[in-house]
Amino acid sequence: MSTGEALARAAQATQVEIPQEARDKARELGWEDGLIELALAKGHSLQVIWQALRAGVDGDRAKEFLQAGQAAIPRDLSWMNVPTEWGIRARPKDPAMGLTIADLMIGTYGDVPDVWTNRSEIARGSFPNPIVEDMGYTIFEKALVWADCCIPLYEEAIRDRWVSATDLNWNSLEPLPHDIERAVCQFLTEQSERAYFTGALWSGWLPEISYGFLELKLFLSTIIYDLARHSEAFRKRALANGGGLGLQAPTDFSRVAKEARSFPELAAILFVQDSMLYTLFSHGDEFAQNELERDLYRFVARDRKRMLDYHIERMKHMLFKLPDRRDEQNLYFNKAESRMGKEWLDPAVSEPLAILLGRGVDHIDEGRRKLRDLRKLQVDNYLADLQKATFVRKHINGRLEQAAQA
Amino acid sequence: MAANPATEATLDLSWLDLYDDATSAEPGKKGLTLKEINLGRYADSARGAGDMTYRMRGAIPRPGAQRFGPNYQSKADVWAENCLMLYEEATQRQWSSARDIPWDTLEPLPDELERAMCQLATMLTEVEFIAGDVPGQWMPFVSAQDFEAGLFLMTQIMDEARHTDVFRKRALANGGGLLAQGAGLGLRTLIEARDFTEMSVLMHVQAEGFVQSMFRMGELIGQTEADKRIFRMSAQDESRHLAFGVMHLKYVLDTEPERREEIHHYLDKAEGDAAGGGSGDVTFPPVFEALCILLGGGVDKFDEGLQKFLLLRKRQINEYVHRLTVAGLGDRRQRLGPLMAQFLDPA
Structure with missing residues (x-):
């Protein structure tokens, strides 16, 4: 990037309002002051920066990443390997009825617990996030x-x-x-x-x-x-x-x-x-x-x-x-x-x-x-x-x- | 009219001649719809005061009827001018996730694509689950004076059940x-709503609008014919929910313009919550990454997918603002938070 382009982008960056939530998250992750502005000046969109913050990219990694001039944002992809039951291939038992919810009662996905303990809207069988708000359900039995x-x-x-x-x-x-x-x-x-x-x-x-x-x-x-x-x-x-x-x-x-x-x-x-x-x-x-x-x-x-x-x-x-x-x-x-x-x-x-x-x-x-x-x-x-x-x-x-x- | 207990020897029949206007609704081209029976003293335009019972609009009040607790007394609180049509459309367009999706067209996908599709489906089954609970929460408060709005919400509950299951x-x-549970998807704001209009603008207009914009990119996201059909069929349903929300908001702003600032207040909160992504937030990292992989066509095409994801966000935000403008809330454009405003096209 030429100096002129960098300055132009920096000027553009100053016009982007950085939400307080992003600043708070950056501080929480140890991002140095001015790093968000630097990322904007280097041409990253606010959305891409926000995705990095939401993904938990810490300050050192962000700085290293920006200094290296990488174009892509860091990926997490840990969700790909959460320990849920994998390899499920539900098939219709009765072709006339099609693929029914009865056909989904396979393995752990078919376990309807006597007492359900999760207070969030988690889909039964998915991997729970440990920190979620209580959604106010009252029937668990x-x-x-x-x-x-x-x-x-x-x-x-x-x-x-x-x-x-x-x-x-x-x-x-x-x-x-x-x-x-x-x-x-x-x-x-x-x-x-x-x-x-x-x-x-x-x-x-x-x-x-x-x-x-x-x-x-x-x-x-x-x-x-x-x-x-x-x-x-x-x-x-x-x-x-x-x-x-x-x-x-x-x-x-x-x-x-x-x-x-x-x-x-x-x-x-x-x-x-x-x-x-x-x-x-x-x-x-x-x-x-x-x-x-x-x-x-x-x-x-x-x-x-x-x-x-x-x-x-x-x-x-x-x-x-x-x-x-x-x-x-x-x-x-x-x-x-x-x-x-x-x-x-x-x-x-x-x-x-x-x-x-x-x-x-x-x-x-x-x-x-x-x-x-x-x-x-x-x-x-x-x-x-x-x-x-x-x-x-x-x-x-x-x-x-x-x-x-x- | 006193309805007294009758015995073998007595005949009351006081209910027999309570009215003298004979009503004969005629079926139209689409059969006998709610529109055809919306006539005379039974029409929504003839709506009288509510009475906190479940007396259907146009029925003769029963002396001594017990109240059932508070419900909305003003039509504007729950009404949308298109709810009659939307109800009938919903009944005509019910579909079956078991039989209307070509499940036999599914074929094994590369692992990363299957995982990305499953992550997206995990998030969507969660979102649709809440989307059924939310109208359910408000149904008891919809007066039978405005029963068509209630009927529509009951079709929505059915639609959302089907989406949850599909x-x-x-x-x-x-x-x-x-795969991984969603968190911070902005769904709490929907269940937290303490007013029907607040609920409707957040769920119907914002959350379902965002989901609808995404479903309409289903041709790019879906990897198989079955996936694409799921998005198309679901989008058809979401269109109705969205149309109800837009027209409800319009009705409120037309008839109670003093509520404008109050409604902005709800949107300020919802746009700020969920990390600026609004309700049904697709910027939640596993969903964001899954979408980038699906839109790009693989992990190695993540950056290509990212560009398409940014287009999706742009589409979501611009369509959202357009819908608000149609409803009469065009000034929302000036009040969007920065994480949404970054995608807004010039007016």
Whole structure:
């Protein structure tokens, strides 16, 4: 470099503002005062100097490097040889499903620890940085959240995705009698709100769960996405056929879910709702008034089955790992059943279903009889679902029992 | 309207005739989308006051409804004019990391390139993990009066799950593995946000903008067709998140211009944190070096890669400032920290 060029670069260097963070880092690494300016004068960009500082190049090395007139910056490359498990070649076990997250459960990458101890967002299986900030996770215990089925269910949820805008035949809708249309709309107003609320509720718990249970978080993300779709699909149906949105949903059940102080409590409460709703929507043909609603309820039931499968297996796993927490679950089930029973007795909840099941307000007695049968089935299936989770609920809440017989 | 418990003998039916306007949304060319049902008293323009319940916009308030704790009462706090369209686009463009990536096109790479790709994937799976938690943190505060914004965030949570899994898959699919944890990637600033707009400008506009600029150089970074497809598909999703952030910021600045200085304050902090690299910082040494190796085509072409890396940073910074300008925050140009300002093209 000629003297003229050096002076020109030095003049240019004086125009570059050197951030205080860079000066502090340079001092920490023992860089002499003026070395950053010298590097700039020699034509190194601020970014390149900054990369050297971030890489921990000490003062002596930096000086030697600059005096030697090297053009390149020193490299570290130590990350290439960190002691993680190497040589992994995951392959699809089922070509129809493609490369699933189940296929990644290889070697140490498949170890889901009983207790995860890292408080950062480290990817499970990567080499930990010893100095990282606490990211504020609160759930580190596998027994509280985990179910093995979350691994296949995640990929199934993606495979089974549907789109309300185009997968439902909106052009097929035909006018319904006033009472029936209003009943559809009231039922779906309630369900749209429940789905939106539950999606928001699950969402709020995501940041609590640490990376150790990555696959579970991925699965919960599909639940949240499903609930978004249910909420908007129900709203669309309510606004597509001469009706509108009716009275907002009762708040008792959702409030008790919102009040949950821990993930197991939340999951126990939502077990009750998700079991009941699965039974309801899987019998959607009985209250659907047209092909579109039948399709809609079938889609929803398929999604809700995945949620229920998770609940059953999580509960079973938790009770196996933490048997001393078995009786505690009765407290949560009791609260949830009580609120649900109260809501089932609400006319804006029960009457629309009775009208739909009876095919009109004139046949509401028949509809009520069918609703009683359906409510009984919901309760029976719920108790059976609990049994699958190895939980025997000896006495359901009296209010729910009463509501099921009303 | 009182919804009283009904018995066999009584019939309430008070819910049956609460409104007298019949609504019949018609499907459009893209089916029945949120746009088609955004009409009459159900439209976002007819939004009433929130009530701290989860009552959907347009539903009749229930007497005695319990509150659920604070949520945003003002539309500007969470809204973006494009969120209806973005939600529908998200549902149409969901893809599968299992089946839409041509994993069978992966072929053994020279060790240094495989390690560099795995290091980048390790960093990205971390970044995308946080990017799912962050909107999750804010969902409970998005009122159902603005439910379309909430629906969009729920699609983002799904997108980020897919990104988290696809980069993990990439690291474990070609004879490699995960490598060094990222640190100082500027991700804490995202989870530290205490306001939705703060979160959105830092995550959607800055962090996802930087990631998007990088993904759009995926043709240069990716070494195989599978890698390139991963970047293309992920970039498609990031575009939506970014578009939401830009339009949310625009909505805030249009309707609440007094918040301008407050928003600068958040950006001052975020640009200063993460060693000046912003959120999703690619200047973290292992990521920086991995990118230089991938962009150059090997360790022996590191310097060539460095030049491309500097181009990447230039692209990231200029696109970032352009997006802020589109949102109405063009004066950010004068306030960028030196580590970003060094890359800024003249106005």
